[in-house]
Amino acid sequence: MHVPMHPGARWKNWKTEMGRFNTCMQLVVAAASTQSEQCLACGVRYLKDVKIRDLTSTAAQKIFQDKLAAPLIEAIGQYFELPKENVTVDDAFIVRYATDSQRGLAFHRDGSIVSSIVTLSNESDYVGGGTEFMDGSVYRPSQGGGILFGGQRLHGGVEIVRGARYICTIFFKCGGLSCRDLAVKKDKEEEGDPGIWGAIANIMGVGQ
Numbered sequence: 068m069h070v071p072m073h074p075g076a077r078w079k080n081w082k083t084e085m086g087r088f089n090t091c092m093q094l095v096v097a098a099a100s101t102q103s104e105q106c107l108a109c110g111v112r113y114l115k116d117v118k119i120r121d122l123t124s125t126a127a128q129k130i131f132q133d134k135l136a137a138p139l140i141e142a143i144g145q146y147f148e149l150p151k152e153n154v155t156v157d158d159a160f161i162v163r164y165a166t167d168s169q170r171g172l173a174f175h176r177d178g179s180i181v182s183s184i185v186t187l188s189n190e191s192d193y194v195g196g197g198t199e200f201m202d203g204s205v206y207r208p209s210q211g212g213g214i215l216f217g218g219q220r221l222h223g224g225v226e227i228v229r230g231a232r233y234i235c236t237i238f239f240k241c242g243g244l245s246c247r248d249l250a251v252k253k254d255k256e257e258e259g260d261p262g263i264w265g266a267i268a269n270i271m272g273v274g275q
């Protein structure tokens with residue numbers, strides 16, 4: 068199996084592991100039913116992301132573990148030359164883009180060492196969409212296909228123009244190494260909290 072890693076790569080064997088449509092849809096349905104349970108319990112409306120660890124379906128949890136996380140960790144060990152026994156899922160989500168809610172995602176870095184984005188929707192279910200990198204390349208794998216890339220590489224979600232696009236986004240860490248603290252710090256800065264170094268820079272009157 069050859070997986071080119073720059074700047075985002077299709078992971079070609081993934082389709083056979085997932086069994087395509089049914090398995091993908093099981094994850095989407097599990098996300099939707101988790102969401103409606105949350106609705107009943109607390110009135111919160113599902114709009115965007117459902118964490119894999121919050122999925123109420125144990126079958127869906129198992130699909131994620133067996134068909135996605137485990138084989139992806141193998142691929143990460145192989146292609147990123149990381150010790151696979153130390154690579155774990157830090158966080159993972161089912162994300163929905165739709166014209167009536169979030170259409171896309173601005174350029175950003177993930178709080179991960181390596182990220183994977185896997186298409187769950189059928190390609191005829193949406194127009195537009197895909198993962199874009201700074202060199203202008205856009206990856207739009209068909210249902211059951213995915214990409215792996217270094218989480219610190221700037222990337223964004225292209226806006227969809229029709230329909231709904233479901234993806235599974237997975238953030239991997241390696242041992243104690245994740246870029247989560249960095250990501251949280253950057254988010255805070257963007258929200259106007261300058262953080263300790265920013266505060267010192269402000270006091271001293273120097274820019275960062």
Ligand SMILES: O=C(O)CCC(=O)C(=O)O
Pocket residue numbers: 162172177184197198199222223224225234236
């Ligand atoms: O929509 C995409 O393909 C990008 C998603 C993404 O970058 C993320 O969820 O962190």
Ligand SMILES: [Fe+2]
Pocket residue numbers: 175176177182222
């Ligand atoms: Fe991302």
